[in-house]
Amino acid sequence: MGSTAAEDQIKPRDVCVVGVARTPMGGFLGALSPLAATKLGSIAIKAALQRANVDPALIQEVYFGNVLSANLGQAPARQAALGAGIPNTVVCSAINKVCASGMKATILAAQSIQLGINDVVVAGGMESMSNAPKYIAEARKGSRFGHDTLVDGMLKDGLWDVYNDFAMGMCAELCADNHSITREEQDSYAIQSNERGIAARDSGAFAWEIAPVEVSAGRGKPSVIVDKDESLEKFDPAKLRKLRPSFKENGGTVTAGNASSISDGAAALVLVSGQKALELGLQVIAKITGYADAAQAPELFTTAPALAVPKAIAHAGxxxxxxxxYEINEAFSVVALANQKLLGIPSEKINVHGGAVSLGHPLGCSGARILVTLLGVGPQTEGRQNWSRRSLQWWWRSIRACCRARVSIFYLVWCGNGNSALVGMTKSPFFSLPPSLFTE
Structure with a gap:
């Protein structure tokens, strides 16, 4: 099948995704808790490189999201990279943009390719919320008379609105009030997210993206292989509807069941320029064609995707x-519901394989995790596809050429929980690049 239009051709500075991988999402203090975030990051990076058939020695830069960096040691992104076999001469940067960290890392990686700075870059994100330490904030100044108070690093640095001095769940309650979204609607959405996640798992859809993780079971015991998202095993729809509100005692609608779960995990993507994809004969999964950022009052972060999505779509032309x-990050069920309403998106177009409510939400990882999951949807679903996620949106568009099988074009949009959006396109089946596709 020959190329039919310039937009269906890969150019030298196009950003091509050639390999992706993620770990399973581990539950809080669950199966992956023995491993540090940096170890999870190494596992995801190594798997993505192997799947891309890219030598680690070719990597020129690494951008990796991480939010809860306390007690990880210096330069966590560099630790993850070196642990995956990437040379110590490669520059690595950790990105902290809370829920959007992994997505912003991918945008920065894409920009470095578009600018001609790099040709081969690794992007992604990692988090072990189970290992976030508690600490005594004033200990360095001396512990004198009276009790000392421990600060929960996970809550302080990841789950707390510093401007209004309340939990991020209160932002979700504000969103529910502002957009008249009921507890029943949020619970129903959470049940749908779990059912979609379970269906994707049972159909084998997640097998394409998950890199199994080997975890030591202790001295004298065989290691355990973790290859499934842990939170899905605990789903109980009847119990979910009976849970008490977590943040607002009187009239609250947000619960532990309709919010995302505290989790551990990592995800990685290998990005290359169109020129390098051609030179190496790599199989291209998708092409990044646009991105955007948007911001508003911190307590209104829940509806930032409604601003970022249109900008990213327009940027992609x-x-x-x-x-x-669309892939809209499910920090809370109300986030997906509010943006679905504001953008006029049908339910069947959002988070078709579930989201953070069902799979888990490791903060620095999720922005990359939804990109990986969405790429897995494309090859398995007929038609175009677009996913949106709150902080970032990505559009990937496929190349219709060099494939004897029928090719389907997918339009994809991601948005995370920050102020960025990214757009890309992909096609099914994945394709390799012949010289005839390379255009100036």
Whole structure:
């Protein structure tokens, strides 16, 4: 099948995704808790490189999201990279943009390729919320008379609105009030997210993206292989509807069941320029064609995707009518519901394989995890696809050439929980690049 239009061809500075991988999402103090975030990051990076058939020695830079860095040691992104076999001469940067960290890392990696700075870059994110330490904030100044108070590093540095001095769950309650979203609607959405996640797991859809993790079971015991998202095993729809509100005692609607779960995990993507993809004969999964950022009052972070999504779509030169699926990060069920309402997106186009409510939300990882999951949806679903996630949106568009099998074009949008968006396109099946596809 020959190339039919310039937009279906890969150019030298195009950003191509050639390999992706993620660990399973481990539950809080669960199966992956013995491993540090940096170890999880190394596992994801190594698997993505192997799947891309890219030698670690070719990597020129690494951008990796991480939010809860306390007690990880210096330069966590560099630790993850070196642990995956990437040379110590490669520059590595950790990105902390809370839930959008992994997505912003991918945008920065894409920009470095577009600018001609790099040709081969690794991006992604990692988090072990189970290992976030508690600490005594004033201990260095001396512990004198009276009790000392421990600060929960996970809550302080990851789950607390420093401007309004309340838990991020209160932002979700504000969103529910502002957009008239009920407890029943949020619970129903959470049940749907779990059912979609379970269906994806049972159908084998997640096998494409997950890199199994070997965890030591202790002295004298065989190691345990973790290859499934842990939170899905605990789903109980009847119990979910009976849970008490977690943040607002009177009239609250946000619960532990309709919010995302505290989790551990990592995800990675290997990005290359179009020129390098051609030179190495790599199989291209998708092409990044646009991205955008948007911001508003911190307590209104829940609806930032409604601002970022249109900007990213426009930056990619597309229209909303061309979008097939959206990935909106489920920090809370109300986030997906509010943005679905504001953007006018049908339910069947959002988070078709579940999201953070069902799979888990390791803060620095999730921005990259939803990108990996969305790429897995494309090859398994007919038609175009667009996913949106709150902080970032990505549009990937496929190349219709060099494939004897029928090729389907997918339009994808991601948005995370920050102020960035990224757009890309992909096609099914994945394709390799012949010289005839390379255009100036």
């Amino acid at each position: 597309l229209s909303a009518s061309q979008v097939d699926y």
